[in-house]
């Protein structure tokens with residue numbers, strides 16, 4: 325955060341001493357946007373938009389420049405999509421997917437906690453049967469928030485776990501089913517096939533489900549997150565994004581090119597490792613934090 | 616991918632047929648393309664800028680080899696400079712001295728520390744060492760279970776810590792456990808933490824003072840973006856890193872973080888993680904990493920042919 329603030333201060337100073345928007349100012353803005361992980365293309369896109377406005381004399385005042393950039397960013401991030409509404413179905417099935425270590429399991433714990441606070445009964449499903457102690461990790465979360473969990477032995481077929489879990493969810497009249505999947509590289513064909521199979525099993529049991537497929541992205545990740553989103557989208561179709569680890573110094577700017585290209589809504593952001601460190605996404609606040 | 620940078624460079628040099636030497640201006644034009652490629656690979660903005668400035672100095676006035684197009688010549692210079700910057704040759708672990716020696720793994724949440732502890736244990740025992748595993752993460756749910764599971768898979772002793780213990784207490788018992796289990800290396804898994812979390816960073820300093828580890832390795836995710844400099848810098852300032860392990864290189868991340876981390880810490884990257892399984896650990900090759908960052912898998916063969 326330090327170097328970004330220093331940079332932002334510098335831009336403020338530049339802006340204050342300036343009557344016109346010039347190349348030097350634009351270059352400093354480029355540095356801010358690139359270091360926030362927006363990527364070269366989206367940074368150029370945003371700066372071009374601003375340059376055009378300057379040319380058309382819609383934007384002349386340097387002080388308005390940052391505001392204009394924030395508005396452009398906010399427009400990209402405000403993706404129109406139906407809200408995530410768990411009362412739409414019973415059980416409402418959510419599948420959590422993403423590459424290794426981004427925060428899927430932790431986010432399931434936090435999300436289930438939110439549902440409980442809203443008076444719903446969630447159930448956790450440990451469909452990561454691969455990683456060492458993955459089910460135990462989810463179990464700790466289930467204990468912590470006192471919600472039921474369905475798990476099997478390590479090494480079990482994740483599809484079988486999900487199949488059983490959906491039966492259990494219906495028998496117990498659970499409101500929301502949260503399925504934790506194993507982290508996997510989007511480039512690994514066999515692991516992506518396994519995920520598609522899991523998806524098919526859910527559909528076979530409940531034709532409308534899964535109601536949400538949430539891709540978890542780590543705010544510390546750079547441009548590779550764009551490829552992650554593309555390939556998970558191609559394989560399954562994503563209904564929303566969750567951006568974790570925004571409590572660090574990374575800005576998570578890579579969601580801007582992702583939202584621009586794939587038009588996916590960001591549902592929540594993760595701000596820590598505790599139960600209530602999950603917040604609904606706010607595009608305006610996000611843009612302000614970047615710039 | 617190789618094509619994109621090389622095609623761009625060809626365009627830059629189209630008007631240069633028959634030129635004997637690269638001039639300042641055409642080097643600048645070419646390096647502008649290289650800079651964009653580095654940024655797309657997540658090399659930090661400032662690191663990329665400094666790097667480009669150094670390469671420009673080095674490239675101006677160089678002979679363009681007859682068999683090379685100027686574009687390839689620039690790529691060759693860039694590639695060599697990148698490789699040099701990342702350490703030239705691979706660096707082994709230093710475990711000299713009286714056993715048991717400690718290796719402490721540190722890093723952000725989810726970077727791959729616990730898995731890498733398992734991988735290193737396997738690697739060391741294959742090379743004739745007798746490692747043991749010390750779980751000093753009492754915060755993440757089931758972190759100790761995770762390391763115990765890996766130890767069981769590898770048949771390597773794991774200190775039976777409890778999540779009610781203090782990490783400092785666990786560290787203090789490590790040497791005795793190593794002796795008791797006849798181990799000569801202690802691999803210490805620490806909790807993931809943010810570099811700005813002063814409380815937990817102070818804990819790391821205390822663990823270091825108790826353990827006096829020979830190696831303190833930053834475990835960093837190859838997909839990390841621009842924040843890599845901040846993270847690596849802060850960990851280095853706090854505990855004095857001796858090396859870096861870059862994980863998750865089995866994906867398609869270009870891995871520019873490798874350059875950023877090397878630039879801010881000066882620490883060698885010693886290993887790379889290339890999968891979730893315990894045998895998915897490789898020695899770091901700076902030249903392969905430069906090709907990857909530049910987005911050209913086969914740059915070496917192209918340059919060699921030229």
Ligand SMILES: Nc1nc2c(ncn2[C@@H]2O[C@H](COP(=O)(O)OP(=O)(O)OP(=O)(O)O)[C@@H](O)[C@H]2O)c(=O)[nH]1
Nearest residue numbers: 424425426427428429430507569594595596724725
């Ligand atoms: N600081 C911070 N840490 C987080 C956040 N979300 C998750 N974590 C931490 O990140 C690490 C990885 O989280 P997990 O939930 O295990 O990630 P995962 O995606 O389930 O990982 P795999 O199942 O191994 O692929 C843990 O140490 C979490 O406590 C967050 O928003 N902020």
Ligand SMILES: Nc1nc2c(ncn2[C@@H]2O[C@H](COP(=O)(O)OP(=O)(O)OP(=O)(O)O)[C@@H](O)[C@H]2O)c(=O)[nH]1
Nearest residue numbers: 424425724725726727728729730807863888889890
């Ligand atoms: N594909 C791939 N996955 C890896 C690699 N190294 C670790 N992982 C995975 O990354 C995830 C996180 O690994 P962990 O070892 O739990 O990470 P950690 O740093 O100990 O996490 P915390 O203790 O929560 O901070 C797990 O799913 C691992 O299987 C690698 O080289 N490639």
Ligand SMILES: [Mg+2]
Nearest residue numbers: 428429452458
């Ligand atoms: Mg998980």
Ligand SMILES: [Mg+2]
Nearest residue numbers: 728729752758
């Ligand atoms: Mg760990």
